[in-house]
Amino acid sequence: MIYLTNIDKYYDSKFQRTFVLKAVNLEVKEGEFLSIMGPSGSGKSTLLNIIGLLDAPSAGEYSLYDKSVLDLKEKAKVEYHRNFIGFIFQAYHLIEEMTVYENIETPLIYKGVKGRDRQAMVADLLDRFNMVAKKDLFPQQLSGGQQQLVGIARAIIGKPKLLLADEPTGNLHTTQGEMIMEVLRELNNEGMTIIQVTHNEKFAEYGKRIIRLEDGIIRKDVIKASPQPSPMEREKESKVMMVESGEPNVRIV
Amino acid sequence: MVKLLKLAFRRLFRKGEHTATRIISLTAGLAFGLLLLSEVLYNYSFDSFYPDTNRIYVVHENFRRDKSLDKMDSSPRVSGAIAPGLKADVPGIEAATRLNNIGSSVFYTEDKKSYQAQFSLADENLFDVLPVPLISGNPKEILKSPMACMVSSKIAEEIGGDVTGKVIEIKRYPGKKITIAGVFAELPENTNYKYDILISMVSTGQFFSWDGSTNWLGNDRYYAAVKLSPGVSPESLAPAVRQMQVKHQEIERIEQQQGGMVLKYSFIPIRKLYSDGVKDMIIILTTIAFAVLFVSFMNYILLTLSALIKRAKSSAIHKTCGAEAKNLQLLILSETVLLFLISLVGALLLILILRPVAEVQLGHKLISVFNAHVLWPLFFLIILLVILTSYLPGRFFSRIPVATAFRDYQQKKNKWKLVLLSFQFVGASFILTILVIVSMQYNSLITADHGYRTKGVYFGATGGMEASKISVLLNELRAVPEIEKVGLGHGLPIEGAAGNNIHSDDGEKELFNIADFYFIDENYLSILDIPVFEGDSFSQQNSVVNDLLISKRGAEKLKVFNGWKNVVGKQVDISEHGKSTIRGVFPDFIVNTITNPNSRPSVFYYYPAEKFEQVRAERSSFPFYVLIKTNETSEAGMLKKITEIFNRFLPYQDAVVKSLEMEQKASYQSEHGFRNAMMAGNAIILIITVIGLLGYTSNEAARRRKELAIRRISGATLSDILRVFILDLEFIAVPAVLLGLAGAWLTVSKWMQNFATKIPLHWGIFMVCSLFILLLVALIAAYNYTRTANRNPVEALRYE
Structure with a gap:
């Protein structure tokens, strides 16, 4: 699904070149749940931005679904954002002047989904995240966890194949963080490919694969053979558990 | 778009986005800019309300006295016979009409109530060329019947009830009874020729000492309008018009006699008549309106861009949700539309609040600009401004790089801000x-020194006053201690003057045209402090009726044309007056205003007070003023005091007394x-x-x-x-x-x-x-x- 080959990202100043990413090679297969870890400034977010087509690499090759996406025109990038990629952010980045309902609905409007269909899709998600009663509230009237749930709902309403989460639990306390991670796991179990950036070892463990970045270089790439179900997960229906047990599609670079 | 407007509305109340400031700036700019532009467009809307207005033309008389003049004088007034002559002799003219202005005057109904109206004589073809909706009466019949008139709906309303058959009397023309026979819809303000009451042209003799309605030459005071047949160009009429002149004016003979003289008629589109006269003002007003709008919009853009920098993240969020550049531009457009709507409402409210002041400055009612010729261009201008104003911020907002926006987007360069700011400077x-x-x-x-005194000078019209009461009025005024001097005169310098021609000694040639102030008594010039520096001023002892004073410029011209060394004591022949003796020369003064000066030499004729009375007794409509000079120390309350004295001698106590100083300012x-x-x-x-x-x-x-x-x-x-x-x-x-x-x-x-x-x-x-x-x-x-x-x-x- 995702092939990054020899990706560099650097900034030139007068006398020196500063690398943020250097010779990054990464393949992510459909259905993976990848956690990217690393200290501040190691290039995690930059890597995520490149994968999400929000930033362009300085050198290297990037193909998404077997198509090179390096020289895409703005319009083509928009198509990817509308149909393939969803984003979740540490600071939620909800649109403040929009209600919960409107925030979730926004990607569908840009996608050109008709009003009645939009209504049904938003209603489904509100129901799924237990937020029906909060649909008319504005972001500032919600708790951090609730805001992030809206952020996730907005990210997934367009049914993206790839969900990119940049420290999705960074602003949340542990309980809320766990709740968000469970949602992500559930989405992954439904087949959505997820790449998250996190500082939190515990939450990184929700991923089926963890890579560690240091100074823009991938130092470690670990595939978890059989991820341990979390306490919350054990309570889940067996149907979900069935879906979860699949072959991990990972290769060590 | 409704969703976007809803979002824009919510953004209004966010802090740090200069929303209030932007609205204030736009409101002020729009209020002033739109007011000025509506005034400019209003100038172009004159007479556009007539059906087939593009086929209506006003006949102009273009005149050059001799070869020494390289420019022709052009005037929208012609002799009385020209309009009917054009209809009869020039193919391609579908209809023609003529109007003769009597002026604004008070009139009385039989129940002794008084009203103010603008009077005009009109022929029966008026509504063929310049139609307005009719409420009652048949203009073809009414405007052919002696002493019959039609009144506007406004006047009819003021009089009240069914006005048909009622009799009115104009203050200036006592005893002339006119019967109302029809009512027409009131004319809009944006017309070149305004009237409230139309009197039949055949009644001309009742109001003028001489009926020139069938004159082919001279007495050129008729506003003539023609309607051309569809497809006819005014230029193509020139040969037929010339033929008409040859046939009725014997123009070839006159041209031969007056070597180099040219008299031509041209047709100016009625819609251009007004705007052509105020072209310079239109250019300046437009420049200022656009300057204000430009500065206001540059300021709006500057503040909007500054606010958008703070909203960089919002741009990135929309993009990650799948927004294209055009979606973001639409977002900004919706915000601009909303701010514009609010500012527009604010601007209209501001205009409404300032309406009394604005109407005084503009000289017409603001409601008059509410016509399609003004509103549509303004509407399209506003749409264009909204699009232009939202384009730059929209483009900027849609181009903020997403990755940078999520970090800490800061505008590094501020040159564009300086450019926008410099526009404001x-x-x-x-x-x-x-x-x-x-x-x-x-x-x-x-x-400025206009060449005559205005301070402490008052004047009152004597229209409607019986002749026998004039001398009593003068005596009463002279008895007031604060009044220094009282005099009589036909006209005033600020009003301008009619034109007459000075003929050559042999009577064959017209030497030049003069500003004819007609008759004054022996006190008039001293009240106005106009000295006579050559010869003598008028006096009861040394002057006789019809003696003449001429201005310096006129005296110089006479010396050149007649080879005279001195003009005092010489006789001149002036049209309408015949031969008169020049008794003295006075310095030229400003006739009309400095902005619209009349450069012709001026003349005064002598009438003693008794002669004024005598002529008034013979002709009740003979108009003249009483001029009053007061002590400089006794200004306060004088206007009221003089008016009260005037009222004692007027049957309806409706005296109009004015201060010359104030009238000059008002001009x-x-x-x-x-x-x-x-x-x-x-x-x-x-x-x-x-x-x-x-x-x-x-x-x-x-x-x-x-x-x-x-x-x-x-x-x-x-x-x-x-x-x-x-x-x-x-x-x-x-x-x-x-x-x-x-x-x-x-x-x-x-x-x-x-x-x-x-x-x-x-x-x-x-x-x-x-x-x-x-x-x-x-x-x-x-x-x-x-x-x-x-x-x-x-x-x-x-x-x-």
Whole structure:
């Protein structure tokens, strides 16, 4: 699904070149749940931005679904954002002047989904995240966890194949963080490919694969053979558990 | 779009986006800009309400006396027979009509109630050419019947009830009974020829001593309008018109006799008649309107862009949700539309509040501009402005890089802000300089020596007064201790004068045209302080009826044409008067106004007071004024006192007494209005510029607070810092101000062409105006930068 080959990202100043990413090679297969870890400034977010087509690499090759996406025109990038990629952010980045309902609905409007269909899709998600009663509230009237749930709902309403989460639990306390991670796991179990950036070892463990970045270089790439179900997960229906047990599609670079 | 407008509405109340400031700036700019532009468009809408208006033309008389003159005089007034002659002799003219203005006057109904109306004589073809909706009566019949008239719906309403069959009497023409036979819809204000009451043309003899309605030459006071057949061009009519002149005017013979004389008729589209006369004013008003709008919109864009920098993340969020550039541009467009709508409502409210002031300045009701010719162009202009104003911010917003926006997006370069700001400096210096020059010119006009006295001089019309009461009135006035002198005169210098021709000795040639003030008594010139420097002024002892005084310019011309060394005692033949003896010469004075001066030589004829009475007794409509000179110390209450005395001699106690000084000031109403428009425009532009400067310097101070703190830590004093920052700003302000001054110089040079006497465009005026703007810039910058520079540097750095 995702092939990054020899990706560099650097900034030139007068006398020196500063690398943020250097010779990054990464393949992510459909259905993976990848956690990217690393200290501040190691290039995690930059890597995520490149994968999400929000930033362009300085050198290297990037193909998404077997198509090179390096020289895409703005319009083509928009198509990817509308149909393939969803984003979740540490600071939620909800649109403040929009209600919960409107925030979730926004990607569908840009996608050109008709009003009645939009209504049904938003209603489904509100129901799924237990937020029906909060649909008319504005972001500032919600708790951090609730805001992030809206952020996730907005990210997934367009049914993206790839969900990119940049420290999705960074602003949340542990309980809320766990709740968000469970949602992500559930989405992954439904087949959505997820790449998250996190500082939190515990939450990184929700991923089926963890890579560690240091100074823009991938130092470690670990595939978890059989991820341990979390306490919350054990309570889940067996149907979900069935879906979860699949072959991990990972290769060590 | 509704969703987007809803979002835009919610954004209105967010802090830090200069929303209120942007609305104030737009409201002020739109109110003033739209008011001026509507006035400009109003000027182009004159007579556009007539059906087939594009086929209606006003006949102009173009006249050149001899070869020495390279320019032809053109006037929209012709002799009485021209309009019917054109209809009869020129194929291609579908209909023709003529009107003869009687003027504005009070009139009375049989129940002794008085009303004011504009009267005109009109022929029965009027509604074929210039139709207005009819409420009752048949104009073809009414305007053919002697002493029958039609009144406007407004007058009919004022009189009340069914007006048909009622009899009215014009104050100036006592005893002339006119019967109302029809009612027409009131004419809109935007017409070249306004009337409230139309009297049949066949009644001309009742109101004028001489009926010139069938004259082919002379008595050219008729407003003639023609309607051409579809597809006929006015140029194509020239040969047939010439044929008509040959047939009825014997034009070939006259041309031969008066070598070099040219008399031609042309057809000016009725819709262009008004706007052609105010072209210069239109150009200047348009320039100022666009200057105000431009400055206001530049300020709006500057503040919007500053606000958008703070919203960079929002742009990125939308993009990650799948928004394209056009979606983001639409978002900004919706915000602009909403702010425009609010500002537009604000502007309309502002105009509504200022309506009484605006109507006085504009000289017409504001409601008159509500016609399609004004509203549609304004509507499209607003749409265009909304699109243009939202384009730049929309483009900027849609191009913010997503990855950078999520970090900490800050505008690194501020050159574009300086460019936008410099536009405001250009506008501010441009309009301030124009205001100063216009004010100076206006002051020079109202204080200029017009060649006659106005202070302490009053005049009252004697229309409607019985002849026998004139001398009693004069005696009563003379008995008032504050009144120094009382005199009589047919006209006043501020009113202009009719024209007559001085003929050559042999009577074969017309030497030149004169401004004929007709008759005055022996006190008139001394009341107005007009001296007679050659010969003698009129006196009861030395003057006889019809003796003549001529102005210096006329005397000089007579000397040249007749080879005379002296004009006093010589006889001249003047049309309408016959032969008269010149008793003296007086200096030329301003006839009309300085803006619209009448350069013809002027003449006065002598009538003693008894003669005025005698003529009034013979002809009740014979008009003249009583002039009163008061002691300079007794101004207060004089107008009321004189009016009360006049009222004792008028049957309806409706005397109209005016101060000559006030009337002269009022004759410069349009200049006064222009000056006030400049003042309002200047105030608005200065406010907008100050808002823009405050916004810019606040943003700059915030953007550069770290730099300011480091400079302070490094030992810089407040004045060091201010010098650097203010000089940065003045660096762009100086060229902008120079550009504004250049624009102002070009504009006022054009405007000043309207005046015979002009104030000199001294470089000092431009210097003072530019210094004012530069000082304003420095003061505002100093205020905002001082606040930031005075903050604790440690706090500023921590904050950073």
